[in-house]
Amino acid sequence: MTDASFDPAAERYDDQFSKTIVGKMQRSRIWRFLEKELSPSKMDILEINCGTGIDAKWLSGKGHDVIATDVSSKMISVAQNKFPSVKFEVCGFSEIATRFKPNSFDLVFSNFAGLNCVDESALIVIQKDISEVLKPKGKFIGVFLGRESWMEQLYFRVKGKKDLIYRRRIKSIANIDDVSTQPVWCYLSKELRVIFNCFSVNYIRSVGLFVPPSYLEPMMRKSKVLMHTLFGLEIIFGGRRIAADRSDHIYISFSKN
Numbered sequence: 385m386t387d388a389s390f391d392p393a394a395e396r397y398d399d400q401f402s403k404t405i406v407g408k409m410q411r412s413r414i415w416r417f418l419e420k421e422l423s424p425s426k427m428d429i430l431e432i433n434c435g436t437g438i439d440a441k442w443l444s445g446k447g448h449d450v451i452a453t454d455v456s457s458k459m460i461s462v463a464q465n466k467f468p469s470v471k472f473e474v475c476g477f478s479e480i481a482t483r484f485k486p487n488s489f490d491l492v493f494s495n496f497a498g499l500n501c502v503d504e505s506a507l508i509v510i511q512k513d514i515s516e517v518l519k520p521k522g523k524f525i526g527v528f529l530g531r532e533s534w535m536e537q538l539y540f541r542v543k544g545k546k547d548l549i550y551r552r553r554i555k556s557i558a559n560i561d562d563v564s565t566q567p568v569w570c571y572l573s574k575e576l577r578v579i580f581n582c583f584s585v586n587y588i589r590s591v592g593l594f595v596p597p598s599y600l601e602p603m604m605r606k607s608k609v610l611m612h613t614l615f616g617l618e619i620i621f622g623g624r625r626i627a628a629d630r631s632d633h634i635y636i637s638f639s640k641n
């Protein structure tokens with residue numbers, strides 16, 4: 385199964401997100417949280433919605449066995465060309481349970497809102513499939529869009545775009561890049577806790593409480609002082625569970641029941 389939504393964005397995804405100040409800062413926070421959850425011994429890891437493979441390369445570099453998957457064949461070909469030593473496969477969320485054997489992985493990882501591309505009823509099925517391919521006590525770690533991002537709400541309020549202020553509360557259309565769009569569904573952390581009913585929450589962290597959403601990259605580029613201040617605030621105050629729903633992204637770690 386392939387879904388062409390992200391195909392047009394694949395070649396430019398790194399320039400438009402991964403290599404930006406916002407992309408690098410938010411990913412560095414995620415890696416900081418993720419690092420603490422990796423075991424020192426070799427883990428079997430399945431990455432879903434891996435995009436251009438940056439996390440898969442990082443996890444492989446730490447000595448783990450990684451299979452990284454994405455529904456977009458273009459994303460997978462960009463990733464494979466960049467990182468030939470990592471194992472990438474085209475695989476959509478709906479294929480997880482049929483493509484991989486039960487009890488295969490210590491960790492399933494989903495970064496930067498891939499799972500916000502499906503609605504709640506699909507997410508309920510996907511979390512069950514993820515649980516099936518995990519070993520007993522296996523973990524699922526996901527990074528989702530924060531539903532009440534205060535920076536986004538403030539930005540659209542200041543811009544006078546009233547209809548966009550609370551767009552994350554409803555099914556909305558996100559810009560993947562300058563040309564492509566994708567419908568997204570956002571959840572509060574307490575809703576994710578209910579949806580992931582095959583799991584128990586280990587912990588929840590905020591990502592992007594002060595580092596803004598990626599469309600504010602131009603603002604970050606304009607002022608180094610602002611950029612360093614926001615990153616400093618992110619390090620001091622970000623990460624807190626209580627702020628997760630108000631952040632650009634929510635990092636949530638679950639263990640299989």
Ligand SMILES: C[S@@+](CC[C@H](N)C(=O)[O-])C[C@H]1O[C@@H](n2cnc3c(N)ncnc32)[C@H](O)[C@@H]1O
Nearest residue numbers: 390433434435454455456476477495496498501
């Ligand atoms: C915002 S990108 C994140 C990419 C990557 N995880 C990262 O950290 O940069 C979202 C990814 O989700 C993938 N995706 C969307 N729907 C999917 C589905 N149904 N199955 C698997 N991957 C999907 C897209 O192809 C895209 O690569």
